[in-house]
Every structure is written in structure tokens, then in C-alpha cells.
Amino acid sequence: MAISSVLGYPRIGAEREWKKALEAFWSGKLEEEEFHGKLKEIRLAHLRKQQAKGIDLIAVNDFSYYDHVLDTAVMFGIVPKRFEYEGGAVPLSVYYGMARGTKDAPACEMTKWFNTNYHYIVPELDGAEPALTGNKPLAAYREAKAELGIEGKPVLLGPLTFLKLSKGYSAADTDAWLERLLPLYAQVLRELEQEGVQWVQLDEPILATALTDEDVERLRKVCYTLAEAAPGLNLMLQTYFESVERYSDIVALPVKGIGLDFVHGSAGNVKSIEAHGFPADKVLGAGIVDGRGIWKSSLRDKAALLRKIGAYVPNDRLMVQSSCSLLHVPVTTEYETELPAQLKGALAFADEKLDELVLLTKAAVSGEASIASELKQCDDALHALESLEERVRADIRQEVAAVSQTNPERALPFAERHPIQQKQWQLPLFPTTTIGSFPQSADVRKARQLWRKGEWNDERYGAFIREQIDTWIRLQEEIGLDVLVHGEFERTDMVEFFGEKLAGFAFTKNGWVQSYGSRCVKPPVIYGDVAFREAMTVEETKYAQSRTQRPVKGMLTGPITIMNWSFVREDIPREQIAYQLAYALRQEVEALESAGIGMIQVDEPAVREGLPLKEKDQAEYLAWAVKAFRMTTCTVRDTTQIHTHMCYCEFHDMIASIEAMDADVISIETSRSHGELIHSFEENTYKMGIGLGVYDIHSPRVPRVEEMAAMIDRALRVLDPRLFWINPDCGLKTRGKEETVDSLRNMVEATRLAREKYSLMV
The missing domain is CATH 3.20.20.210 (TIM Barrel)
Structure with a gap:
């Protein structure tokens, strides 16, 4: 039976509670213990909301104190020497020093996350001696299960993308760095497997960019190494932002699932599946709801696309997903009381996208007739948007x-x-x-x-x-x-x-x-x-x-x-x-x-x-x-x-x-x-x-x-x-x-x- 999942949820809170907590901590208005407590409160509220909406497989470890790429670097002890880090758990002073700079040490470089307006902190590998400082995905999984009874899906930035986005090493050292990082990734996954985790989302968005033969070999090494380290773990190799390069090579990897973007990479990914099929031993994570845009999905069109995909992937091997993390969209339309009704009715922020995922999963399982009223409501909302006179101005177009x-x-x-x-x-x-x-x-x-x-x-x-x-x-x-x-x-x-x-x-x-x-x-x-x-x-x-x-x-x-x-x-x-x-x-x-x-x-x-x-x-x-x-x-x-x-x-x-x-x-x-x-x-x-x-x-x-x-x-x-x-x-x-x-x-x-x-x- 098909299930619903998201790749990540916005961190900031419906009223920017996360932002306010960070800035209060930085200004000295929140003590560290109180700060941790406040962020935990926000984090659990986000999980609770997804649980209440009916999402089947909820991402954990998508929450961050600043940036998920920085989190990965810190988890592996990759801290520039100028911050005088001496090993062990990385204190918040060092963590935020890397992000924002200190009196004596410039911050790490910041640049755009692929082709989005999100900025990540660039890891600096030069002189680093990687070591696991703490299993952050494991801590997130334990918290969700203990506090809310959620069997979460830990999210982890994959090693190939992490290396490609890092600096401070030469191309000739790529394989050597992979050899240093893979044992740490393997340890993280082993500990997750021992804890009883069912699914892990390994994010490798770099697979949507051009890959060399060497990159494909590195990816094989990554997947074989991790599959061997935690053979009982279901690993979802997750891509997004575009169709994947080297589709045939990727779907042959020893992972339990492949996540593909059927919004921004829809044409390319559909073409690949039609040309090469999809492996019978894998689950497809079908990114069907736009994680980057704010417009309501045409449920009728999305259901039709799921039917098309269903010719190659049966329901029992299908996850209906967001195309990427919902980090890139606002939290909820609930507060949008001043927009024209025709416009608001055509919007879907993160919370509304959760509803769409649940409906589309229901359609995939029980047929479109099971959501007939919702299909009509969606059609009416999109038609109302198109009827606005501001949509087409002949004078301006001429x-x-x-x-x-x-x-x-x-x-x-x-x-x-x-x-x-x-x-x-x-x-x-x-x-x-x-x-x-x-x-x-x-x-x-x-x-x-x-x-x-x-x-x-x-x-x-x-x-x-x-x-x-x-x-x-x-x-x-x-x-x-x-x-x-x-x-x-x-x-x-x-x-x-x-x-x-x-x-x-x-x-x-x-x-x-x-x-x-x-x-x-x-x-x-x-x-x-x-x-x-x-x-x-x-x-x-x-x-x-x-x-x-x-x-x-x-x-x-x-x-x-x-x-x-x-x-x-x-x-x-x-x-x-x-x-x-x-x-x-x-x-x-x-x-x-x-x-x-x-x-x-x-x-x-x-x-x-x-x-x-x-x-x-x-x-x-x-x-x-x-x-x-x-x-x-x-x-x-x-x-x-x-x-x-x-x-x-x-x-x-x-x-x-x-x-x-x-x-x-x-x-x-x-x-x-x-x-x-x-x-x-x-x-x-x-x-x-x-x-x-x-x-x-x-x-x-x-x-x-x-x-x-x-x-x-x-x-x-x-x-x-x-x-x-x-x-x-x-x-x-x-x-x-x-x-x-x-x-x-x-x-x-x-x-x-x-x-x-x-x-x-x-």
C-alpha cells in the first residue's frame, strides 16, 4: 500500500518562533539550557503537526540550530582550526562561530544551496581530522519516538553531496576524503539500525547535476559500503531539484529506495522510467507535490501522473512525497486573512502540502473517486485564480x-x-x-x-x-x-x-x-x-x-x-x-x-x-x-x-x-x-x-x-x-x-x- 512522506519541514515556525529564539540566545536574553528547551518545544510541535495531518513517514533530523550542512560538518568534527576546537562535542560557541564569525575568527563561507535562495555554510576540509562527535540522526529519532511515539525517518546529508559542497581539498584528494568519511557514515547507520530504525533518507541532490564516471564509482562505493554496514536498514537514496543524471546506474545501486523529483525534474524522470523501467526490489519515493512553490497542486493532474508512474511501480512500493524539503515554502496559509479569496484559495504552503500528500496517497490506494469532492474543490480554486482580471493585461503584453x-x-x-x-x-x-x-x-x-x-x-x-x-x-x-x-x-x-x-x-x-x-x-x-x-x-x-x-x-x-x-x-x-x-x-x-x-x-x-x-x-x-x-x-x-x-x-x-x-x-x-x-x-x-x-x-x-x-x-x-x-x-x-x-x-x-x-x- 502506498504511504505518504515528506523530505523535511520548515524550521522557522508559523510565527518565526525559531528565529526569535536564535536571536534571543545570541543577544544573551536566553541562557543555553533555556534555549535548548525552546528549540525542542518548536521541534516537537512541528512533528506533532505532521502526525496530526496523517503523514505516514515523518522526517526527523531535518531540524537545525542554523543549517543542515553545518550540522553535518560539526557531527563529523570538521571545524576549522581558527576556532580552536579540541575535539569531542562541538559547543554552541564554536558552532555559531563557524556560522557567524567571532571577534578573532572569520565565519565560514556561505553560499546558495543549489538553485534556491537558501544559503548553507560551506564545510572547510583543509586540516580537518574527522571523527564522529555525536549521532544527531539517532538523537532525533529517539526524541520523536519517546516524546510522540513517532517511528521517524532520520535524514542525513549524503557523503558525495557533502564532499562536492565542501572546500579546502583538491580533486585528487576526493577519494581519500571519501575513505575518511565513509566509516563515520557507516557508524551512524549501524547505530540507527541497532536502535530499530526502519528507513533512513540519504540526501544526495548532487545526483541531479552532471556526474562523471568517477562520481558514479564513488556513489557505488558509498552505497555498497553503507549497505554492508547496516544491512537491515532501508536506505532511501533521495534526489531533488531536477531529474537525475545516470538513471540506470543509480537505480542499480544496493539501496531499498530511490527518491525522484516529479515536479522540477518530472519530464526527465518520467522519461527515464518509461525507457528503463524501475527495479522490482526497490521503493520509489515519488516527489509529486512541489516543495519549492506555493501554488495549490492540481490534484487531478497529480493523480494522473501517479497513475502513469503506477504502470511501472505498484502501490506497495510507492511513497508519495514532496519534491524536496518544505524548508523552501512558508508554514501555513492560516494567517493570510487579507488576500483576495480567489488568490488565497489557490495557495498551498507547507501545512496545506501535507494535506495534498495525504489526499494523493489516498487516491493512489483507493482511486480518484475516493477524493472526488476534494478534486472538485481544487478545480474550482484554480479556475477562480485564472478568472482574475490581473492575470492577463493585453496592453502590458503588447x-x-x-x-x-x-x-x-x-x-x-x-x-x-x-x-x-x-x-x-x-x-x-x-x-x-x-x-x-x-x-x-x-x-x-x-x-x-x-x-x-x-x-x-x-x-x-x-x-x-x-x-x-x-x-x-x-x-x-x-x-x-x-x-x-x-x-x-x-x-x-x-x-x-x-x-x-x-x-x-x-x-x-x-x-x-x-x-x-x-x-x-x-x-x-x-x-x-x-x-x-x-x-x-x-x-x-x-x-x-x-x-x-x-x-x-x-x-x-x-x-x-x-x-x-x-x-x-x-x-x-x-x-x-x-x-x-x-x-x-x-x-x-x-x-x-x-x-x-x-x-x-x-x-x-x-x-x-x-x-x-x-x-x-x-x-x-x-x-x-x-x-x-x-x-x-x-x-x-x-x-x-x-x-x-x-x-x-x-x-x-x-x-x-x-x-x-x-x-x-x-x-x-x-x-x-x-x-x-x-x-x-x-x-x-x-x-x-x-x-x-x-x-x-x-x-x-x-x-x-x-x-x-x-x-x-x-x-x-x-x-x-x-x-x-x-x-x-x-x-x-x-x-x-x-x-x-x-x-x-x-x-x-x-x-x-x-x-x-x-x-x-x-
Whole structure:
């Protein structure tokens, strides 16, 4: 008989209880024992909810104190030497030090989890001596069974994915590292088997990417070793985010189950099953409900897909699953009382997806007639969404079609624009700037809340925002920055702010998802055609420019980032959504330029994360992503300097696309990767303005002048000093005022030293 299962549940809590507990602990408001108790309470509540919904096989060990990749590293004692770890159980001070940095030790690198907006902490293998510090999956299993009577399914990040996502070792050492890790994985599984665990979910999402013959051999070694170590354990080799590569090799492995994504990898995985069948001795984990999107499943279509799969896999060997962990979606639609009924009725967050899984499992077992009323309700809800007039705006589609058929490009190439801009702006060697936002204090957040509640009118709130701008314009001038920003105090979020001012967007009340650590975001919902209404940023930017003689950048979020950091409609191609956004943002760029703003930053930190996992699909995506950016910026004057920003991604494989965006200046994160991105420029010449972030804004520590000076020196070995800018990694919204000022003063001092050192060389 088919059973239901999920691959993981959101950590943060329906009202972000998890986030609040972490931040209370970090600030000293919660003692460690109380903190552990609070997180246990949250963890059990999540399990209890899944139990009540009727999920047959509930994942355990999907809960984390920060990040599941960091958890795996810590469980195996892989802690960088700079944190002075001496073995045994890893204390929370070290655990959070790796994630956030300490006074004396920079944090570990943070980057995107495949093509999602979730960030993981990158394990550092260099110098590590792995040893099992504690069996975390076993502890999670015991807790669920003892407290709630749940026979859980422990989740464990697989060794191949763990190695592929780690750093600090050479390709030649991959097999040696696998030999060091496999005995530890084997010990974890043996202890789980001895405890009576039935199923273990071994996550290997790396199998959805391109695999070499060597990778396949490593995977065989992993599976044979683990099967031999715990022969009585049912091991589910779980993949997600795309169809698997090397299907025939993977289904031949000695595991009891294979988990496949039938949402984002549906076509490829169905094709593989139809061509090669599915082994009669294995269970199929059919990822049928979207773990990354918020739209209600078409139960009728999903039931039909299960019937199709059922021709190859009988019910007694079928698990009806989410396509991936539900980590990537909000917790529940329960609190969404202000959305239009037609829109809310078409949404399914984590809790609603649990209901869908139970219904689809029932349909698989008893036939679709057993859920006839639910099928009709679902059909009605999806039809109501399609009937909304915002879904199709003929005027916008015609205008966007006309613009997107042209080749968007600046009037002059960069080589000719650059001297014109130099003459216009008269900037010094190594201009200094920031990425855009400044600290949003409790006072700023309170003022915004009072304004949203109607307790402050527009005039009072506007005066408050101008006071904040005045304060930080003065501070930037005192610190000595060359190009200033207004600080973005009026903005809650870099995507939400623009979505609220554009047509085609809706906003949830409590639709939070985890981005990294305790950082949660509330993505907008793009449900209709996107259109420009009126100027969005001109008032604050123009005011800031009136308060200084130095240039102030206009600050916009780019079309691809708005799209990738929103939950988007599924009825039209993403390319079309990107062009609608680009056309709307172009009108804002033109409004800023008309208001006298001659430097405009269009941030695109999410371009890389939207890159398809399949290499065959990447060129097409990059082509229209670049085109959307250029559509946004191509109409400005030669003297107008276009900036952009990218962060926390691997960029070495898309340097050509970054250059093709034709921004005059790009700033890129490098500090958490300890300058490793610079290696990309040792192999690829970059001919435009560039600023490699010289300090990590996601850590509370104030970097020393010497650290930033060293980063500048390394960058200038491979980059043209005449085109080099100096800036932090990212926006400073989440930092405190004192640490921000101190860090920027150190950055300006490091710049002064660099100017003295390099001025005679230019």
C-alpha cells in the first residue's frame, strides 16, 4: 500500500518562533539550557503537526540550530582550526562561530544551496581530522519516538553531496576524503539500525547535476559500503531539484529506495522510467507535490501522473512525497486573512502540502473517486485564480513584446563610455562606496510599523525618513566615502518594496521562509502581469542628493532578482515575467535619470541562483537574464553610470555573462570565500569597473584594516587598478550602527593605504 512522506519541514515556525529564539540566545536574553528547551518545544510541535495531518513517514533530523550542512560538518568534527576546537562535542560557541564569525575568527563561507535562495555554510576540509562527535540522526529519532511515539525517518546529508559542497581539498584528494568519511557514515547507520530504525533518507541532490564516471564509482562505493554496514536498514537514496543524471546506474545501486523529483525534474524522470523501467526490489519515493512553490497542486493532474508512474511501480512500493524539503515554502496559509479569496484559495504552503500528500496517497490506494469532492474543490480554486482580471493585461503584453523584440544595448560600448564618465564624476583612484542599505534600527522598524498601522500619517513618516537620510549622509561624508547612498530606510525588503509599488504582485501577512541562519524573508507573490504605476525611489534619492555635493546612487532591485526572490505564477514562462519586470524597472531608471541622478545601481544578487542545474538549459537562461538586465538599463545617457551587485554565489562559470550585462561597475562578494573568486579573474580578463567586497557584512565582527588591505592587494594582482572599486560585501541593513561606522572607517583607511601604494603605478 502506498504511504505518504515528506523530505523535511520548515524550521522557522508559523510565527518565526525559531528565529526569535536564535536571536534571543545570541543577544544573551536566553541562557543555553533555556534555549535548548525552546528549540525542542518548536521541534516537537512541528512533528506533532505532521502526525496530526496523517503523514505516514515523518522526517526527523531535518531540524537545525542554523543549517543542515553545518550540522553535518560539526557531527563529523570538521571545524576549522581558527576556532580552536579540541575535539569531542562541538559547543554552541564554536558552532555559531563557524556560522557567524567571532571577534578573532572569520565565519565560514556561505553560499546558495543549489538553485534556491537558501544559503548553507560551506564545510572547510583543509586540516580537518574527522571523527564522529555525536549521532544527531539517532538523537532525533529517539526524541520523536519517546516524546510522540513517532517511528521517524532520520535524514542525513549524503557523503558525495557533502564532499562536492565542501572546500579546502583538491580533486585528487576526493577519494581519500571519501575513505575518511565513509566509516563515520557507516557508524551512524549501524547505530540507527541497532536502535530499530526502519528507513533512513540519504540526501544526495548532487545526483541531479552532471556526474562523471568517477562520481558514479564513488556513489557505488558509498552505497555498497553503507549497505554492508547496516544491512537491515532501508536506505532511501533521495534526489531533488531536477531529474537525475545516470538513471540506470543509480537505480542499480544496493539501496531499498530511490527518491525522484516529479515536479522540477518530472519530464526527465518520467522519461527515464518509461525507457528503463524501475527495479522490482526497490521503493520509489515519488516527489509529486512541489516543495519549492506555493501554488495549490492540481490534484487531478497529480493523480494522473501517479497513475502513469503506477504502470511501472505498484502501490506497495510507492511513497508519495514532496519534491524536496518544505524548508523552501512558508508554514501555513492560516494567517493570510487579507488576500483576495480567489488568490488565497489557490495557495498551498507547507501545512496545506501535507494535506495534498495525504489526499494523493489516498487516491493512489483507493482511486480518484475516493477524493472526488476534494478534486472538485481544487478545480474550482484554480479556475477562480485564472478568472482574475490581473492575470492577463493585453496592453502590458503588447508593450513588453515590442520592447523585447529589439536588441537592448547602450549607445556606446564601455570602453568609450568610461572616459566620459571619468570626466563627469572626477572620482579618485579606488572609489569607495557601499552596496545600498544602512542599519535599520528599532526606531526605524517602529516608525514603519506606526505608519503602516495609520498611527503616523505620510507627512510624519516622510519627515522621519528624511532625518535618517540626513544622519547617514553626514556620517558617510565624515567617514570619507566617495559615492554615497540614501540608506533605504523606507524599505522593508529589497524585493517587497518594489513589488508593493508594481501591479501584478500580492503580499502575504506571514509567508516567511528561511534565507540563511535566522534571516527570514517574505517573498512577494507574482500572480498577474507586472506593470509600472508611478516613480518608486525618486523622492528619497533626490532628497539625499540635495544634501551632499558627492554623487548619490539610485538603488533598484533588478528584474531577475525580483523574479527569483518572489513566488511566481506558473502559467506563463519565467522569461516573459522577467521582461515584464525589466520594462517596468526601465521606467524607474528613466525617472531617476530625469530627476538628476547620474549613478544608478540595479542589484542582481539572484542571477546565479536561478541558473538551471542542467548544463543544457543554462545558456538559454543566461541569455534572457542578461537581456532583461540590459532592457532595464540600456536607455540611459552615456554619462550615467550603471552599477550592479551580486553576492554569495559561485560566479567563475558565468563571468562572460556578467560582462555581457554591460554594467559600468559591478560589486561582488568575496570576503567569505576568502578571496577565492579572485582566482576566476586570474583566468578571465574583466574589462569593466569592479568592486570585490572587502569585508563580510553578515558577521558582527569589525574587520581589521590589515585584513581588508590584504584583500585589496590580492585583487589588484589580477584586476586593473583604474577600474577597481572598494566596498563591503553586501548591504548593511542588518548590522548595528557602531559596528557599521567602525567597519567603514577601517575600509576607508585600507583604501587610503592602497592609494598611497598604487598611485604611482597607475
